[in-house]
Amino acid sequence: MLVLTQVARRTRRMPTWIASEPRSGPAPGPFPLLGVVAVVAVLAGGCAGGSGGQAQGGDGAATAQAPTSTTLPQAGQGCVEPGDQAQRIRFEASNKASLAGVVLGSGPAGVVLAHQNSSDVCQWLPYGRELAKQGYQVLMFDFEGFGASPPRTGDAPVLAVDAAGAVAALRSRGATKVVLVGASMGGTGALAAAGLVAPPVDGVVSLSAPAEFAGVDAASAVANLDVPVLFVAAADDGQFGSDARDLHAATRAKERKLVVVPGYSHGVGLLDDQDQGAKVRAEVAAFLEAHAT
Numbered sequence: 212m213l214v215l216t217q218v219a220r221r222t223r224r225m226p227t228w229i230a231s232e233p234r235s236g237p238a239p240g241p242f243p244l245l246g247v248v249a250v251v252a253v254l255a256g257g258c259a260g261g262s263g264g265q266a267q268g269g270d271g272a273a274t275a276q277a278p279t280s281t282t283l284p285q286a287g288q289g290c291v292e293p294g295d296q297a298q299r300i301r302f303e304a305s306n307k308a309s310l311a312g313v314v315l316g317s318g319p320a321g322v323v324l325a326h327q328n329s330s331d332v333c334q335w336l337p338y339g340r341e342l343a344k345q346g347y348q349v350l351m352f353d354f355e356g357f358g359a360s361p362p363r364t365g366d367a368p369v370l371a372v373d374a375a376g377a378v379a380a381l382r383s384r385g386a387t388k389v390v391l392v393g394a395s396m397g398g399t400g401a402l403a404a405a406g407l408v409a410p411p412v413d414g415v416v417s418l419s420a421p422a423e424f425a426g427v428d429a430a431s432a433v434a435n436l437d438v439p440v441l442f443v444a445a446a447d448d449g450q451f452g453s454d455a456r457d458l459h460a461a462t463r464a465k466e467r468k469l470v471v472v473p474g475y476s477h478g479v480g481l482l483d484d485q486d487q488g489a490k491v492r493a494e495v496a497a498f499l500e501a502h503a504t
Contacts, residue, residue: 284359286311290333304376311359312352316343321386325397331358368426370400394478414502439466
């Protein structure tokens with residue numbers, strides 16, 4: 212079970228195994244500071260073919276790529292295997308941040324997977340492999356300051372901007388339908404990003420998203436959200452079960468669903484919960500089948 216490092220937006224009793232951290236913003240990841248960051252696409256070892264170029268995304272997130280002599284870290288180091296036939300890419304969000312990602316699969320049915328706090332693309336890799344085998348083109352990416360993506364500059368919130376940039380990057384690779392799936396922090400970013408992307412995404416899945424995190428207010432975002440949304444949380448997962456109920460109630464979209472399962476599982480852990488994992492997976496699979504294909 213994953214250990215969460217997020218603090219409640221408002222004071223509630225939480226399980227003792229959940230540690231806390233300030234909500235002021237994400238902590239920098241293990242990325243070396245670079246003077247100039249160029250946007251490149253790096254193919255994983257053993258990759259068979261794949262698209263090397265990217266175009267302007269519909270939400271205004273530039274994703275053009277150019278060769279560079281600067282060596283940049285790759286996403287998924289230590290977890291991506293040659294047998295994955297993954298493509299390691301870099302794309303640029305609308306705030307000019309250079310983000311690292313891993314693409315599995317191909318085709319028009321797209322899924323963006325946004326990770327939890329204190330994590331990176333490796334957290335999503337096992338599930339990403341499953342989705343790719345089912346025929347989805349899957350993009351997992353590192354938020355700014357996590358994994359192989361450089362820390363943000365300034366104080367502007369970045370979760371929604373980063374997630375919107377990932378949607379543009381996946382569309383530039385041929386995905387004609389895209390569903391955003393986010394866990395915890397990534398869920399907050401996904402919900403907020405859905406309102407920024409044009410044309411709109413085809414749906415959002417929120418796994419244990421807090422209503423607010425790192426300056427991003429998902430509660431306000433969902434009030435103007437018209438795309439289908441699936442909210443999933445565990446009943447005893449601190450404030451996150453309550454936040455899921457509140458976000459569901461505040462969502463303007465007519466097509467919205469709330470699934471609250473027993474237990475303490477959080478974020479990606481909901482998919483692997485010993486007792487409730489099969490139910491959660493079935494709910495997410497049905498949502499993706501309905502809206503990403």
